Amino acid sequence: MTRFVLKRLGLGVLVVLGVVVLTFLIARVIPGDPAVTYAGPHATPAAIAHARQVLHLDKPVIVQLLDYIKGVVEGNWGTSYRTKQPVLSNIGTALPASIELVVAGMLIAVLIGLPLGVLSARFASRAPDLGVRVVAVVGVSMPVFWLALIMQRVFSGSLHWLPAAGQYNANLYYTHPLTSYTNIPVLDALLTGNWAVLGSALSHLVLPALVVAAYPAGLIARMVRASLLDTLAESHVRMVRSLGFGERALFTRFALRPALNPVVQVVALVFAYSLANTFLVEAVFDWAGLGSYAANSLQALDTPAVMGVTLVVAVTYVVLNLIVDIVQALIDPRIRIQ
Amino acid sequence: MTAVGIGAGRARGVLRRLGHELARNPTLTVGAVVLAIVVVVAIFAPLLAPDPTDAGNATHPLSVLQAPSSAHPFGTDELGRDLLTRVMYGGRTSLQIVVEVLAIAAAIGIPLGLIAGYFGGAVDQVIMRVTDIFLAFPALLLSLAIASVFTPSVGHMILAIAVTWWPWYTRLVRGEAASVVRRPYVESSRTLGVSHARIVARHVLPNAATPVLVQISMDAGGVLLVSAAISFLGLGAQDPTPEWGLMVSQGASYFSTQWWYATFPGIAILITAMAFNLIGDGLRERLDPKRVLSR
Numbered sequence: 001m002t003r004f005v006l007k008r009l010g011l012g013v014l015v016v017l018g019v020v021v022l023t024f025l026i027a028r029v030i031p032g033d034p035a036v037t038y039a040g041p042h043a044t045p046a047a048i049a050h051a052r053q054v055l056h057l058d059k060p061v062i063v064q065l066l067d068y069i070k071g072v073v074e075g076n077w078g079t080s081y082r083t084k085q086p087v088l089s090n091i092g093t094a095l096p097a098s099i100e101l102v103v104a105g106m107l108i109a110v111l112i113g114l115p116l117g118v119l120s121a122r123f124a125s126r127a128p129d130l131g132v133r134v135v136a137v138v139g140v141s142m143p144v145f146w147l148a149l150i151m152q153r154v155f156s157g158s159l160h161w162l163p164a165a166g167q168y169n170a171n172l173y174y175t176h177p178l179t180s181y182t183n184i185p186v187l188d189a190l191l192t193g194n195w196a197v198l199g200s201a202l203s204h205l206v207l208p209a210l211v212v213a214a215y216p217a218g219l220i221a222r223m224v225r226a227s228l229l230d231t232l233a234e235s236h237v238r239m240v241r242s243l244g245f246g247e248r249a250l251f252t253r254f255a256l257r258p259a260l261n262p263v264v265q266v267v268a269l270v271f272a273y274s275l276a277n278t279f280l281v282e283a284v285f286d287w288a289g290l291g292s293y294a295a296n297s298l299q300a301l302d303t304p305a306v307m308g309v310t311l312v313v314a315v316t317y318v319v320l321n322l323i324v325d326i327v328q329a330l331i332d333p334r335i336r337i338q
Numbered sequence: 339m340t341a342v343g344i345g346a347g348r349a350r351g352v353l354r355r356l357g358h359e360l361a362r363n364p365t366l367t368v369g370a371v372v373l374a375i376v377v378v379v380a381i382f383a384p385l386l387a388p389d390p391t392d393a394g395n396a397t398h399p400l401s402v403l404q405a406p407s408s409a410h411p412f413g414t415d416e417l418g419r420d421l422l423t424r425v426m427y428g429g430r431t432s433l434q435i436v437v438e439v440l441a442i443a444a445a446i447g448i449p450l451g452l453i454a455g456y457f458g459g460a461v462d463q464v465i466m467r468v469t470d471i472f473l474a475f476p477a478l479l480l481s482l483a484i485a486s487v488f489t490p491s492v493g494h495m496i497l498a499i500a501v502t503w504w505p506w507y508t509r510l511v512r513g514e515a516a517s518v519v520r521r522p523y524v525e526s527s528r529t530l531g532v533s534h535a536r537i538v539a540r541h542v543l544p545n546a547a548t549p550v551l552v553q554i555s556m557d558a559g560g561v562l563l564v565s566a567a568i569s570f571l572g573l574g575a576q577d578p579t580p581e582w583g584l585m586v587s588q589g590a591s592y593f594s595t596q597w598w599y600a601t602f603p604g605i606a607i608l609i610t611a612m613a614f615n616l617i618g619d620g621l622r623e624r625l626d627p628k629r630v631l632s633r
Contacts, residue, residue: 011470014467014470015467015470015471015474016474018467018468018470018471018474019471019474019475021471022471022472023483026483026484026487027487137612137615137616137619138608138612140559140615141559141563141608141611141612141614141615142608142611143563143566143567143570143583143586143604143607143608143611144567145566145567145570145583145586145587146586146600146603146604146607146608149586149590149593149600149604150601150604153593153594153597157594272476273476273478275476276476276478276479276482277478279478279479279482279567279571280567280570280571284590294482295571298482298486298571298572298573299571299572301486303486303487306482306483306486307483310475310479310480310482310483313475313476313479314474314475314479314480317474317475317476318474321474
């Protein structure tokens with residue numbers, strides 16, 4: 001087991017290093033001149049030359065690469081062209097709000113996708129199955145940015161059920177000031193017992209979280225269905241059935257747990273996918289997270305910021321993958337031998 | 339019986355088999371019918387569209403942002419262009435993007451996978467570690483990062499997505515190739531002096547073809563959604579190119595008062611992505627029932 005963990009860790013480190021090199025390569029092939037972008041429009045030649053020195057563009061590429069890797073490791077991720085602040089501190093400020101959104105979205109996705117998948121497998125090839133499969137295919141085919149606009153327009157614009165944008169009601173800044181520990185309003189409000197903000201923050205969270213949940217919910221429903229049907233065909237389930245256990249016991253006690261193993265993996269991996277999807281959702285809901293930061297940086301051609309966000313999401317993906325692999329190897333010894 | 343008669347009989351047989359197949363696999367049928375409609379509308383857009391010049395940068399100052407009517411079933415945009423025309427032409431852009439991305443990705447990914455799986459050893463290690471790095475990024479993220487360093491255009495967006503997409507095919511083909519190589523008939527071909535190229539072409543590639551075909555069909559919807567998202571964020575198609583993601587983003591600023599502008603292009607994305615996904619599901623059920631959903 002130790003050997004398996006060490007080997008996976010080693011591969012993980014290698015991939016992270018490759019990810020750093022790849023983001024560096026992408027940033028290097030800019031057709032324009034980063035120094036010109038950095039110095040801004042109407043810059044004098046002297047200002048551009050200065051920018052070139054600041055950005056170390058006068059050194060050989062391999063030295064720049066090594067500097068870049070060293071910087072990434074030491075926490076110096078460059079300065080955003082747009083905000084003129086260190087990229088890492090910008091990301092640190094923005095990331096918690098996105099994690100809040102994605103965690104809420106994943107919770108909704110599991111709460112919707114899991115029962116739908118079980119229902120679908122229980123009534124395979126009958127009406128409920130057909131219904132669930134249609135819903136799931138709509139979920140995975142949905143352009144999230146469009147869904148965000150429609151939900152906002154319908155539930156906020158027309159019906160006035162939920163707030164349109166922001167993380168909580170701005171009027172509460174003065175009446176119920178929130179002490180920020182985590183930059184996650186829901187969590188901060190819980191920690192400080194600020195119920196007014198908590199209520200407002202939760203109601204602001206519903207719409208964007210539902211939009212983030214659409215794709216994972218569809219995916220989870222499909223995965224649970226496929227996995228359950230596979231498990232139901234296995235001999236241990238057939239034996240349980242022949243022993244006279246009812247369908248309900250079959251599903252809840254014998255088939256569901258082994259069927260959930262691949263689903264756990266998908267939930268972890270789709271987390272990073274949803275983090276990238278917040279690029280499309282946060283701008284619509286004016287959610288001050290990583291997605292808004294990324295969308296603004298993309299539009300401003302702010303390369304250091306874009307590469308910083310790319311790096312954070314990719315590393316999250318690699319780390320989650322690693323954790324899933326190790327946890328699954330702990331549970332299921334067969335995986336270690338592969 | 340004449341040769342023509344035999345040909346017609348065979349054609350009838352093929353049609354009957356096809357009809358049989360479609361009836362047995364409703365997922366595939368529904369997907370194929372919807373996609374066929376999208377393709378026909380896209381191909382014949384110049385004949386079907388109310389005003390083909392609106393696919394470009396025509397302006398009609400007197401009919402700006404009009405609600406859907408019999409003259410403009412999908413309404414008009416801020417330049418007065420007919421949105422039905424632009425949605426129809428948008429199908430051309432999207433289908434072109436999907437086909438080209440998948441073709442480029444397959445052209446890079448399949449040969450690399452064959453090489454890695456067939457030869458194994460150090461070559462295999464290097465190729466697979468590189469694919470690991472690419473697969474560490476969600477597709478949307480890496481394509482956005484690459485698209486962001488080029489001047490935004492459909493062509494650059496196609497490249498950016500294709501560069502992120504090939505590793506899936508490399509990984510898939512490598513697995514198939516590696517399993518075929520160990521079979522005795524490949525070994526005996528080698529001892530008989532058959533060349534590597536011939537073995538790969540005659541034995542390895544045909545074995546990998548079905549899973550790759552299934553995977554490509556399952557990926558088409560994903561490519562469509564990623565390309566629409568990139569255009570939505572302003573890094574893909576640029577006005578006056580009719581592209582659905584771009585149109586949703588242009589319509590977003592008018593959405594509270596002019597609902598139709600962003601609505602119809604979005605529905606077009608949803609329907610086309612659904613058609614692709616249904617075809618992918620249907621083909622998988624039919625050709626490759628053992629593969630589970632992995633993405």
